[in-house]
Amino acid sequence: xxxxxxxxxxxxxxxxxxxxxxxxxxxxxxxxxxxxxxxxxxxxxxxxxxxxxxxxxxxxxxxxxxxxxxxxxxxxxxxxxxxxxxxxxxxxxxxxxxxxxxxxxxxxxxxxxxxxxxxxxxxxxxx
Numbered sequence: 684x685x686x687x688x689x690x691x692x693x694x695x696x697x698x699x700x701x702x703x704x705x706x707x708x709x710x711x712x713x714x715x716x717x718x719x720x721x722x723x724x725x726x727x728x729x730x731x732x733x734x735x736x737x738x739x740x741x742x743x744x745x746x747x748x749x750x751x752x753x754x755x756x757x758x759x760x761x762x763x764x765x766x767x768x769x770x771x772x773x774x775x776x777x778x779x780x781x782x783x784x785x786x787x788x789x790x791x792x793x794x795x796x797x798x799x800x801x802x803x804x805x806x807x808x809x810x
Contacts, residue, residue: 684745684746684779685718685719685743685744685745685746686717686719686744686745686746686747686748687717687719687720687721687739687742687744687746687747687748688711688712688715688717688719688720688721688747688748688750689720689721689722689723689732689735689736689739689747689748689749689750690704690707690708690711690720690721690722690723690750690752691723691724691725691732691735691749691750691751691752691753691764691767692704692722692723692724692725692752692753693724693725693726693727693752693753693759694724694725694726694727694728695727695728696727701724701728704722704724704752705722707722707752708720708721708722718742719739719742719743719744721735721738721739721742722735722752723735723736725759725763725764725767732749732764732767732771733767733770733771733774736749736767736771736775736778736780737774740775740778744778745777745778745779746778746779746780746781747778747779747780747781748781748782748783749764749768749780749781749782749783750782750783750784751764751782751783751784751785751786752785752786753785753786754785754786754787754792755785755787756785756787760785764782765782768780768782
């Protein structure tokens, strides 16, 4: 059964922010080896989540793991993203779709933040 990964990001009016989500999706594809890794946006940019799901199906996905690329559990993660999945299920009744966890609290996020703090201190000449 062909599995796709769909990263669901918020979306931004700033194109570079959306490009960053696409770059993360490319890295995820390289790291996981999944053939189908797509990115979609909840607001303000294309492809929206429905189009992201459709893109996965068009590439042959029979099941999709939808991953919220959201740091915290807010209204999008709790309400909006499940509603998006429900709407897509009506269009693709045989498609298996499950949502994975949001980023949340994770030691690796703290490691990244610590690295960024070090970079900032160095660039400011504070250490």
